[in-house]
Amino acid sequence: MKVEAKLEFQTSTAPKTGADLLIDLLIKEGVETIFGYPGGAVLPIYDAIYRAKDRIGHILFRHEQGMIHAAEGYARITGNPGVVLATSGPGATNLVTGITDAMMDSLPLVVFTGQVARSVIGTDAFQEADVMAITTPITKHNYQVQSISDLPRIVKEAFHIASTGRPGPVLVDLPKDITSGAISGIVEEAAIDLPGYQPTFKPNPLQIKKLADSLAKAQKPVILSGAGVLHAKASEELTAFAEKHNIPVVTTLLGLGTFPADSPLSLGMGGMHGTYAANMALYESDLLINFGARFDDRLTGNLKHFAPFAKVAHIDIDPAEIGKNVPTQIPIVADAKVALVELLNHTKNSPKADEWLEKLVKYKQEFPLWYKHDPNGMCPQWLVEAVHKVTNGKAIVSTDVGQHQMWAAQFYTFNEPHRWITSGGLGTMGFGFPAAIGAQIAAPESTVVAIVGDAGFQMTLQELSVIYERNLPVKIIIVNNGALGMVRQWQELLYDNRISESLLNSQPDFVKLAESYGIRGMKIDNQEDLIASLPELFAHNGPVLVDCRVLQQEKVFPMMPPGAGLHEMIGVKPI
């Protein structure tokens, strides 16, 4: 699969319309692929795309939600903004979930929406929606273009804002008369004009010193590593820092892969379905150093019991995250990489933490992640391990939301960053499969696996058309438990087994469904068949869907019940 992308800027053909100018500006920003869906208000842009088809790629998705999740997957893997184009009204409102998802998980997106012509804005014109009002709280910033001459500046600013500081989605609303408007004369190159936007990259040296001093004195230090480390591309520095001072590392759900899971210092994931060792390390620590995690409630549990003995240091590029949920003694506003380099230069003495490390090793040995094999069926945890094995732990893994997501997080251990794509903050069902498509577009040579639930997959499965059409070799593993598994689990454990509307009594034949899209499908309901078939399915040079029937009763353990603290997990030992 190759996405066509030629970047030379053709100066000979001057832009004719606002839309042609827009496309030229995108090419200048280095955009290779537009994730798009046409409609009335963006027809001028599609006409410009037609004219520029040798210079910029476009992928037609089958639903705007699918395409924006794909753009998120692309952004997660490349670190560059995913570029989305939708029409006005319903096109734009179909993007709302994806924009919110990107906002919560700090993914850079530049979203272009068509809008009715300026002369009829505010008249409830056909396919008019107040996209600016709708998206103000869910974007890092948004613009409505009021004049063609503003377009160069706005496009430049949109890419700049989306991809710098704490990344996020930026939306540009394009009235149709702007994109269809003829360009008279030369449109000036524009400079960014953002006096109110200056992210802090460099840490305050006094705070770095304070952290270095605290580290030297600590006896129970722990690092918490979040997605900020991914955005800063700082995994190497983080690993060097942890190894230099022998500090154990907990990662957040989104931070998986920022620190090698097979390092002796790795405690695995923290939080609601984290490991016992990780959560107890956070609970008992006397110095908690948070790099780029936002102390989300699924990580902290009950704040009253969160890290009660710890001095907290928080390194974050977004000052508003520091002290928001957890009182912080050492606030460091900085890019994680810049801060880590400073720390590597300015920390000499390591903490005396031998006892602490021994204790944590014991926790790891005594309370590992567990599941029970069942001779009568396939365990979903085992399935994830089998996928890990067949991909040598080197695949890009995208998940949907639910039990399978947590099992993937627990059992597909990552030793490298930028391999893990999941919807953390918003927990968006329907995310996993299209996000995998975006990842495959970003990394054509990599093995990309979508580990999805049987319910969530049905929210965006229409994108099967796209992987067929583009021959994107995404491997879809449906962890099919015939249930809204996570909901079922909560009902069983917390609502006295009142299973209310969480079983899927009717399902499509997923194999036939795949085949109807032209995609190879297979149903597997036992371990032997899986072991026998998986290598060949993964070797297949094209998309594959595997409908894996797993045990419905399996639950995600251990678990920190809602309202509990990190030290109050249940299911820490085989039940």
Next chain:
Amino acid sequence: MKRIITLTVQDRSGVLNRVTGLLQRRQFNITSISVGPTETEGVSKMTLVVDVEDDQRLEQVTKQLNKQIDVLKVSDITDKAIVARELALIKVTSGSQLRSEINGLIDPFRAIIVDVCKESITVQVTGKPEKVDALIDLLRPFGIKEIARTGLTAFLRGHQPQVNELVTYSLLK
């Protein structure tokens, strides 16, 4: 607690929406808000009076406001030496026989009468909100038909006393 927060913002469309929407989403009560142009073209100033539970919440709202791309500067000026004023128009029921009494009453407030008709007069007063409140209380017995208030606008005095320095919300203390 009531805090006076001033914002300098880029005068772009939607900026007021952005600020009030943010305050609403993070559950801050706005007591009053006033907006207008400044000495610099393209830059506006907003004065917000907000009701905040505690310092941590206040710090959070200040930081969230600062994060907005169009917001240039956020200052909590509550504890500084400031000039703070509000203008109110108060329409009072009044036949001709009461006019002189009302005149005598509003005089110490340096308020003026800006509109007169058969059944009512309109008083204009400027000052701190407490002063405006006091005048309204005094006029109430006459029968108030309508009140319009601008909300507070404020800035720092030219000279700031050394001691009573502003609490800075910067993390770089």
